[in-house]
Amino acid sequence: xxxxxxxxxxxxxxxxxxxxxxxxxxxxxxxxxxxxxxxxxxxxxxxxxxxxxxxxxxxxxxxxxxxxxxxxxxxxxxxxxxxxxxxxxxxxxxxxxxxxxxxxxxxxxxxxxxxxxxxxxxxxxxxxxxxxxxxxxxxxxxxxxxxxxxxxxxxxxxxxxxxxxxxxxxxxxxxxxxxxxxxxxxxxxxxxxxxxxxxxxxxxxxxxxxxxxxxxxxxxxxxxxxxxxxxxxxxxxxxxxxxxxxxxxxxxxxxxxxxxxxxxxxxxxxxxxxxxxxxxxxxxxxxxxxxxxxxxxxxxxxxxxx
Amino acid sequence: xxxxxxxxxxxxxxxxxxxxxxxxxxxxxxxxxxxxxxxxxxxxxxxxxxxxxxxxxxxxxxxxxxxxxxxxxxxxxxxxxxxxxxxxxxxxxxxxxxxxxxxxxxxxxxxxxxxxxxxxxxxxxxxxxxxxxxxxxxxxxxxxxxx
Numbered sequence: 001x002x003x004x005x006x007x008x009x010x011x012x013x014x015x016x017x018x019x020x021x022x023x024x025x026x027x028x029x030x031x032x033x034x035x036x037x038x039x040x041x042x043x044x045x046x047x048x049x050x051x052x053x054x055x056x057x058x059x060x061x062x063x064x065x066x067x068x069x070x071x072x073x074x075x076x077x078x079x080x081x082x083x084x085x086x087x088x089x090x091x092x093x094x095x096x097x098x099x100x101x102x103x104x105x106x107x108x109x110x111x112x113x114x115x116x117x118x119x120x121x122x123x124x125x126x127x128x129x130x131x132x133x134x135x136x137x138x139x140x141x142x143x144x145x146x147x148x149x150x151x152x153x154x155x156x157x158x159x160x161x162x163x164x165x166x167x168x169x170x171x172x173x174x175x176x177x178x179x180x181x182x183x184x185x186x187x188x189x190x191x192x193x194x195x196x197x198x199x200x201x202x203x204x205x206x207x208x209x210x211x212x213x214x215x216x217x218x219x220x221x222x223x224x225x226x227x228x229x230x231x232x233x234x235x236x237x238x239x240x241x242x243x244x245x246x247x248x249x250x251x252x253x254x255x256x257x258x259x260x261x262x263x264x265x266x267x268x269x270x271x272x273x274x275x276x277x278x279x280x281x282x283x284x285x286x287x288x289x290x291x292x293x294x295x296x297x298x299x300x301x302x303x304x305x306x
Numbered sequence: 307x308x309x310x311x312x313x314x315x316x317x318x319x320x321x322x323x324x325x326x327x328x329x330x331x332x333x334x335x336x337x338x339x340x341x342x343x344x345x346x347x348x349x350x351x352x353x354x355x356x357x358x359x360x361x362x363x364x365x366x367x368x369x370x371x372x373x374x375x376x377x378x379x380x381x382x383x384x385x386x387x388x389x390x391x392x393x394x395x396x397x398x399x400x401x402x403x404x405x406x407x408x409x410x411x412x413x414x415x416x417x418x419x420x421x422x423x424x425x426x427x428x429x430x431x432x433x434x435x436x437x438x439x440x441x442x443x444x445x446x447x448x449x450x451x452x453x
Contacts, residue, residue, distance in 0.1 A: 168351075
């Protein structure tokens with residue numbers, strides 16, 4: 001009888017562990033099943049977050065550093081290397097939080113330098129990102145082979161973007177798959193904040209009205225709620241809790257901007273096989289609110305790169 | 307005594323299995339999904355998970371008016387068809403792969419930036435009994451400047 005009881009206990013213990021492991025694999029610490037909304041979202045954004053009780057896995061996705069840099073360049077902004085986090089700062093980052101944040105920041109700087117053909121900076125920032133990834137124990141995120149390939153193709157933007165994309169993929173997939181979703185979320189936050197910092201600093205206030213870059217900054221309002229959701233999925237981690245507070249300060253300013261979008265009308269073009277999502281948008285960012293945002297982001301970013 | 311030794315070993319083996327399954331998803335995503343992006347630049351973000359028949363995943367992302375996007379969804383060979391739907395903030399369905407011959411990719415561009423929701427569902431094979439098929443599902447985005 002005792003023997004039977006022991007076997008039952010073992011089976012029960014194993015079942016509990018098995019279930020826990022499966023659950024952690026599925027949720028990846030990001031979102032998860034039957035998520036409850038704790039972030040106040042308004043209007044149309046709120047509707048997007050409803051009805052998410054079915055999903056086994058929820059992904060909250062931010063624009064990647066490469067996408068952020070591409071948005072800045074496509075808005076016609078000029079390159080300014082003074083805005084990048086100096087690579088000499090790498091020696092200051094010893095904690096997991098600072099290394100993760102600055103992995104995102106350096107990857108964004110690297111993407112920015114790549115799109116503007118800043119050859120020496122590309123190599124310097126790839127090495128800075130590598131130091132951060134190595135410090136976090138991310139195996140082979142950026143290999144020596146990647147650095148060599150980068151140097152050999154330093155004038156080929158397509159190859160460089162491909163390498164940047166691959167190394168970023170290696171970093172965040174490693175963190176996700178090795179049970180470090182909080183660190184992965186910190187990397188993404190660093191990259192997003194750096195993109196927002198660079199773009200806000202590049203706006204010429206003399207050409208504020210009709211400035212395409214201002215439009216791209218307004219668009220980031222759409223990503224703030226996603227970022228908070230992403231961070232909240234790792235709530236309880238001290239570094240994450242600090243970031244939630246900081247990002248919520250940014251959200252308060254973004255909440256002063258109204259974005260009104262007309263209903264979306266998808267139109268498929270069989271000739272190009274591309275669907276155009278037609279809609280009109282109106283927003284009301286004033287120079288005062290913009291300067292408040294710009295100042296706040298600069299202050300937060302300055303603390304992150306210390 | 308034997309129980310004390312065997313249980314932790316089994317637990318470690320199970321944990322290692324969990325990690326290796328997810329590790330395979332990364333390789334799967336790079337091998338199968340990435341090439342589907344074609345001339346689009348992969349954004350570098352990673353979204354892959356293990357799903358079983360009938361299960362769903364969701365993704366929230368902002369898409370920008372300056373860009374042209376390709377969305378690529380890949381499911382493991384062991385899984386039945388993986389369907390996806392793209393929904394806007396007003397819950398309007400903008401694209402359904404089911405109504406597009408079970409398409410695995412969708413190319414689109416936007417006149418104004420939008421936050422969209424992507425719902426991915428592994429269909430059910432309809433077979434009664436037995437163990438439901440399980441495998442990796444990966445979601446990838448490629449972009450290029452709008453032409």
